[in-house]
Amino acid sequence: HGRGEADDMRFIDFMKNCTRLADLGLSDCNLAGVIPLSIGPIPDAIGNLSLLTKLFLFSNKLEGNIPSSLGKCKELAVLAFSDNRLSGKIPKQILRLPSLTMALDISLNSLSGSVPSEIKDLKMLSYLDLSHNNLSGTITSSLGECISLTMLNLSDNIFQGIIPSSLSSLRALKGEVPVLGVFANASAFLVLGNNRLCGGLVTPELPKCKETASKKKRF
Incomplete structure (x- = not known):
C-alpha cells in the first residue's frame, strides 16, 4: 500500500526483469508519483514482461503518460489505468495489440487528443471505457469496427461533431x-x-x- 508520495512507484524498477510475470494488480493502493522510466520510454524494459496478461493500476495517483512500450506486451488482455492522473495522448501502440480482448479502461484521467483510428484493430475487445478525460475532436468512425464490444463509454469528454453511423455495426452491446x-x-x-x-x-x-x-x- 502506498503513502501517496512521489516515490511510491520506485519499486517497479526492481520488477523489470520479472519475465514470467503474468498478472500485476496494484489497484486502489494509494500509489502516487510518475510511472518509472524502466517501464516507460525504455522500450526493452516493459517488453521483457512478455507473459503479462493483465495489468491493474486503477484508483491510484499515477502521473505522466501511458507508456507506449506496453505495445510490446503481446499477451496483454486487460489494461486498467482508470482513476489516476495520467495525461498525454492514447498510445497507438497499445491499440495494435490483438491480445487486448477483455478490457481497456483508461477512464477518469486527463488524457487529451483524439481517439486514434488504430482502435479499429481491437476487433475482439469486449470492454472499452474512455470516459471522464479531455479527449477531443470527432468520434472516430473506426470504433464501428470494434464489433465485439459489449460496453462502450465515451462520456464526459469534449468530442464534437456527429455520432458516426458506423457505430450501428456494434451488435453485441449490453446494459x-x-x-x-x-x-x-x-x-x-x-x-x-x-x-x-x-x-x-x-x-x-x-x-x-x-x-x-x-x-x-x-x-
Whole structure:
C-alpha cells in the first residue's frame, strides 16, 4: 500500500526483469508519483514482461503518460489505468495489440487528443471505457469496427461533431440505454441486433434492467 508520495512507484524498477510475470494488480493502493522510466520510454524494459496478461493500476495517483512500450506486451488482455492522473495522448501502440480482448479502461484521467483510428484493430475487445478525460475532436468512425464490444463509454469528454453511423455495426452491446445527452431529445433511434440492451427509454420498449448488488467494474 502506498503513502501517496512521489516515490511510491520506485519499486517497479526492481520488477523489470520479472519475465514470467503474468498478472500485476496494484489497484486502489494509494500509489502516487510518475510511472518509472524502466517501464516507460525504455522500450526493452516493459517488453521483457512478455507473459503479462493483465495489468491493474486503477484508483491510484499515477502521473505522466501511458507508456507506449506496453505495445510490446503481446499477451496483454486487460489494461486498467482508470482513476489516476495520467495525461498525454492514447498510445497507438497499445491499440495494435490483438491480445487486448477483455478490457481497456483508461477512464477518469486527463488524457487529451483524439481517439486514434488504430482502435479499429481491437476487433475482439469486449470492454472499452474512455470516459471522464479531455479527449477531443470527432468520434472516430473506426470504433464501428470494434464489433465485439459489449460496453462502450465515451462520456464526459469534449468530442464534437456527429455520432458516426458506423457505430450501428456494434451488435453485441449490453446494459442500460442512456436517457441523458443526445438520447434525451432523440425522436427515433434503432437498437436492432442488440438484444442484450435494457431499461432507460420507453419508446423502444426495452426490458427492465436487472438490479446488481455491486456497481464495481467486472472484466
